[in-house]
Amino acid sequence: MSKKIIIGNWKMNPLSPKQAENLFRSILKAIPYKLKANVIICPPAIYLGFLKTKNYKLKVNLGAQDAFYEESGAYTGEISAEMLYYIGARYVILGHSERRSPPSAPSGGGEGESNLIINKKVRASLSAGLVPILCVGEKERDESHQYLNFIKKQIEECLKGVIKSSVSKIIIAYEPIWAIGKNAQRAAVPKEFLEMSIFIKKVLSDKFGAKAVEKTKIIYGGSVNPKNTADFLMEGETDGFLVGRDSLDPKKFREIIKICEA
Ligand code: PGA
Secondary structure (H helix, E strand, C coil): CCCCEEEEECCCCCCCHHHHHHHHHHHHHHCCCCCCCEEEEECCHHHHHHHHHHCCCCCCEEEECCCECCCCCCCCCCCEHHHHHHHCCCEEEECCHHHHCCCCCCCCCCCCCCHHHHHHHHHHHHHHCCEEEEEECCCCCCCCCHHHHHHHHHHHHHCCCCCHHHHCCCEEEECCHHHCCCCCCCCCCHHHHHHHHHHHHHHHHHHHCHHHHCCCEEEEECCCCCCCHHHHHHCCCCCEEEECHHHCCHHHHHHHHHHHHC
């Protein structure tokens, strides 16, 4: 069985470096020395540098929550994929729904990023040596299954121009918007995820060929908690999880990791 991937998306938390250090320490303390899973912590970018120095036993990997597509230059406020690599990130979340959706959308004040922008970020991240964690997900499900076309378009447009040999490195996180955050209607059920991950694999193999996408990991995100982890692993056959709220609670996060390791 391949290594499960557990990603903690801290979003815009916690408030101070001290709190970030404490949270990071508690997570490191709570997880076993010889981890069988691949745990990736994605804090706000300003904490990456100093958390790297606290990751002395290299138990976890560090990731960013976004990356800009140009290497350097006159882009006020942006952080490039190369800069993130130099500071210690090895993964990067791209296309999270909180960045895709316009500020007025109920899923939160994002920047309204398009597939085109995300595609540039995917390609720039790959060339900087970062592993993209590409988020896809529909806002709602309709009976005529139009949402499947929506997901297909997200994948095709976000991965345009990516070379075949890079596709196995990319992690696809299926995060239905209706299942994310404290306003979530509900978490998806494992069967919904399984169907979607089969669909995503099909879209990927139609685009890149079955061989090239054999190793591409597809993970689930949206209200992941210690209670639904086992079901998503067994019935949903997920390769791992993208965890929001419960990654800020060391006890719950550890519980999720423990279940993945078992
Ligand atoms: P959640 O967030 O686990 O709090 O639902 C998941 C995400 O947005 O990545």
